[in-house]
Amino acid sequence: SAPTGATSTALGANPLLSPIDRPRRLRATGAVRALVREHTLRSRDLILPMFVREGIETAQPIASMPGVLQHTEDSLVAAAREAVERGVGGLMLFGVPEAKDAVGSGATDPAGVLNRGLARLREELGDATVIMADTCLDEFTDHGHCGVLDARGAVDNDATLERYREMALAQARAGAHMLGPSGMMDGQIAAIRDALDAEGFTDVSLFAYTAKYASAFFGPFRDAVGSSLQGDRRTYQQDPANGREALRELELDVAEGADLVMVKPGLPYLDVLRDVAQASPVPVGAYQVSGEYAMIEAAAANGWVDRERTVLESLLAFRRAGATCVLTYHASEAAGWLQGGLPEHLAEFA
Ligand code: PBG
Numbered sequence: 001s002a003p004t005g006a007t008s009t010a011l012g013a014n015p016l017l018s019p020i021d022r023p024r025r026l027r028a029t030g031a032v033r034a035l036v037r038e039h040t041l042r043s044r045d046l047i048l049p050m051f052v053r054e055g056i057e058t059a060q061p062i063a064s065m066p067g068v069l070q071h072t073e074d075s076l077v078a079a080a081r082e083a084v085e086r087g088v089g090g091l092m093l094f095g096v097p098e099a100k101d102a103v104g105s106g107a108t109d110p111a112g113v114l115n116r117g118l119a120r121l122r123e124e125l126g127d128a129t130v131i132m133a134d135t136c137l138d139e140f141t142d143h144g145h146c147g148v149l150d151a152r153g154a155v156d157n158d159a160t161l162e163r164y165r166e167m168a169l170a171q172a173r174a175g176a177h178m179l180g181p182s183g184m185m186d187g188q189i190a191a192i193r194d195a196l197d198a199e200g201f202t203d204v205s206l207f208a209y210t211a212k213y214a215s216a217f218f219g220p221f222r223d224a225v226g227s228s229l230q231g232d233r234r235t236y237q238q239d240p241a242n243g244r245e246a247l248r249e250l251e252l253d254v255a256e257g258a259d260l261v262m263v264k265p266g267l268p269y270l271d272v273l274r275d276v277a278q279a280s281p282v283p284v285g286a287y288q289v290s291g292e293y294a295m296i297e298a299a300a301a302n303g304w305v306d307r308e309r310t311v312l313e314s315l316l317a318f319r320r321a322g323a324t325c326v327l328t329y330h331a332s333e334a335a336g337w338l339q340g341g342l343p344e345h346l347a348e349f350a
Contacts, residue, residue, distance in 0.1 A: 133174075
C-alpha cells in the first residue's frame, strides 16, 4: 500500500501522549521485521533424541509422548535417515533393553541394544550426522537409578564412574561420535575422558549434561525407556531452587574436558541456560525434555494452542537464551518445516 503521512492530532504538545520513540516502526512490515530479527532457527541446530528397543518386531508408540516411537533397529535407521535428510544436526540415542539388572549389564555389552543401535547407525550414516549416545545406566538398571548402589542402597558415585568408563568405551567402539554423560555423578567427565583417551578415542567428544535438575518434567521419559524408579534422584540431580550450582558444575565440566555443555530441562530453566551460555567457553545445548514435549502435544491435541507456532516459538526461545543447539523430540518434524521454507504466518521463526 502507498505510504501515508501521520494523522495530525491534538496530542502533539504533550510528549508522553505523542511518543518520540516508536518501537512499532520496526514491526510495521514483514520486511522490516526480517531485517532486524536477531535470532534464527536452523535445522542443523536441532538434535533428535531417539529410542531403540530390544525384542520388538515393530516400532511401539509411547503413550505419554504421542508421535514418539520406541524403534526396532530397522525403523531406527529409517527414521534417522529421514531426520538427516531434513538437515538435523545430530541424533541422540537411548536404549531400551529387555532385561535389566542391578549394575546395568546391558550398557556395557557390545551386543546390548544401545551399542548395537549405535553401530547400525554409524554403519548406515557414516559421518553424515553426529551420532550421540546417552552415557548413563538408568535405562539398564532394575532399580532405575543412574548408577550402581552401595550396601545401603545409595547411589555409589565412584563405583558408578567405573561403569561409565566401561560404557563409554563400548559406545566409542560401536561408533558413537559424541557421548552424553547424563548421570550427574561427580567427576564423570574426567573419568570418561581418561578412559577414552587411554584407548585412543581422542576424537570422541563429550557433551556434558552440566546443569541437570531433579525434575518432574522427565516423567514421560520413564515410559519411553520402561523404567520404574525406586526413590528419586535428588541426591545427584540439582535442586530446582538453585541457580548458582549450575555455574560450579560448568566450571568443573569444562576443567574435566567437556567439549559441549547442556542445560536440562529446557523452558523451565531458561534463566539457567542464559547464565551458563554467558559464562561458558564451550558451545551450550538445551534439552527440551519429555514432559515439555508432552505438554505441548496435549495442549495442541485439545486445540488449546497452535501446535506449529508453539513448537517453533519454544525452540527459538532456547536460541534467544543462548543455546547453540537444542535437543527436542520435535527435531525431525521441525527440521522438515524449516527445510520446506516457512510460510508467511510463521516467518519470524526462521
Ligand atoms: C538419564 C536421562 C534422563 C533423560 C535423559 N537422560 C532421565 C532422567 O534423568 O531421569 C530425560 C530426558 C527426557 O525427559 O526427555 N539417562
